[in-house]
Amino acid sequence: MTTTTYAVLSEGLCKRYGDVHALSGLDLAVPEGTVCGVLGPNGAGKTTAVRVLTTLTSPDSGSARVAGRDVVRDPAGVRERIAVTGQYASVDGDLTGAENLRLFAGLLRAPRSRADELLERFGLAEAAGRPARTYSGGMRRRLDLAASLIVPPSVLFLDEPTTGLDPHSRNGIWDAVRGLASQGTTVLLTTQYLEEADRLADEVVLVDGGRAAHRGTPAELKARIGSYAEVVVAEPARLEAAAAVLDRLTGSLPALDAERRTVGAVTTDPTLTLPRLVREIDAAGVPILDASLRPPTLDEVFLRLTDRKELAA
Template sequence: MTTSAIAVSGLRKAYGDKTVLDGIDLDVGAGTIFSLLGPNGAGKTTTVNVLTTLMKADGGTVRVAGHDIATEAKAVRAAIGVTGQFAAVDELLTGQENLQLMVDLKGGGNRVVTALLERFDLVESARKPVSTYSGGMRRKLDLAMTLVGNPRIIFLDEPTTGLDPRSRRTMWTIVRELVAEGATIFLTTQYLEEADQLADRIAVLDQGRLVAQGTPDELKRRIPGTHVRLRFGTAAELDTAARIITDSTRDDDALTLRVPGDGGTKSLRSLLDRLDEYSISAEGFSVHTPDLDDVFLALTGHTTEVVAK
């Protein structure tokens, strides 16, 4: 069985009269990627701040790497690495100097700096001021600095926000490599595709409460909406097909018919056989299943603050 890297029970946090976290329960397996999704203001960053000992909880219990964050904060900090929403790098220093600073603070040697520069493809820019780095390079340097000391659990708070698609996918590759090496990743993100691509498990946080948890596929299966989309060559064929398949929804502009179903081969074969009985042939068809955007909309009632890219 997978052991817990992070165990949270009844976590509560409030600012004055405003409750930000209202009884959160989480269990993050060691060696996995856990993603916390939620719109802006849902409490994602507050959760990270509490779990990383940067903020005290008002209630509940939290154990990180087997240590209680309230009574063993020093041991927790020794086991974790944190990359925040904004790259925590010194722009006046070079990339190499930023890394050396972390090595001096946490322990290590020049070999650590060299290895991290090579791993994150920063060797050529190592002696340049960070002020000259692109956004993607800064995020890579920030993550490299986080890895000094070989933390067992890494918190990534929206690590790819503002990055171009290529830089984002580079970060995804690095995250997967870290997990393959045994690290545990706690990821918050505003990109639904990112959670879908990376996470072993996802929790959806809305207004301080967890509204769902599960694997990406488990969450998708909770939402109805799987259907087959048939595309026809003429309006006459669309008319005939719509009369035959009475539970369908037509789109006259696109000459398509949307037919509810489970997406399985048996139901698809039955649908095509039915068309064949009436000598109707679709030019094309595709099976559509709910994605995380559909899940998020169904659970929270909005998607505008979480990006589905």
């Protein structure tokens, strides 16, 4: 029988700021060497959870252990075993890439060779002698991530790691995160790029109202809400008519996109097939350019499970 070892384990975490209950009994269990995506709308408690788990604030009640250390009884022990990379790069723009990493190496009593190793590993060796302020956004994020790894952490907390990056730079960060997990580092990722969680996370925890409202692999969460029916109308003026058909067929509030001329809705009806969808749309006299019945995206799962019409920024 295999026993799971958890790198992050919290039970009943509560945190209150005045009349606001930021955490209301948050339970987390993140196995070692995995990537856990923590999602949730604004005000759900994600930031407070990370602050508690990284010992930046104390919970009012409940317990949490990170890398085997209690966040309240042994915060110093937790800090020795974790790294935190915030939303914005914290490197010094006046120092070169090499100087930034060598500074961190000196402060953390790591060998100078560790800085050189990380510059090579993150594709920054050629730019190592340039001031960090001349780096692109993706390069600065990679340098920031490298700085977090001067001393290899047991648990890495990543907050919005690819905010504002172009797709190429984003893919580079994703590759780095996958590499860390494959080498045994546990990654707790908070992000609003749901594609990011879909691509990286072994498990997704959807936090809402200060507690873990839903959890599972991306595939499990998608299966939970069924399929997504979508049609592209030939005439924008017929969007409402198409929406009425989807509302009747799925029992879900359809989402309309006037710019793309699409209307779509989640369905859990196993009898709804693509041919039936097309027949019903045709019977309503709505000319369409395309129709599909597919698994939902994680964005659609998020909207459905949090009952929000728009993603929180």
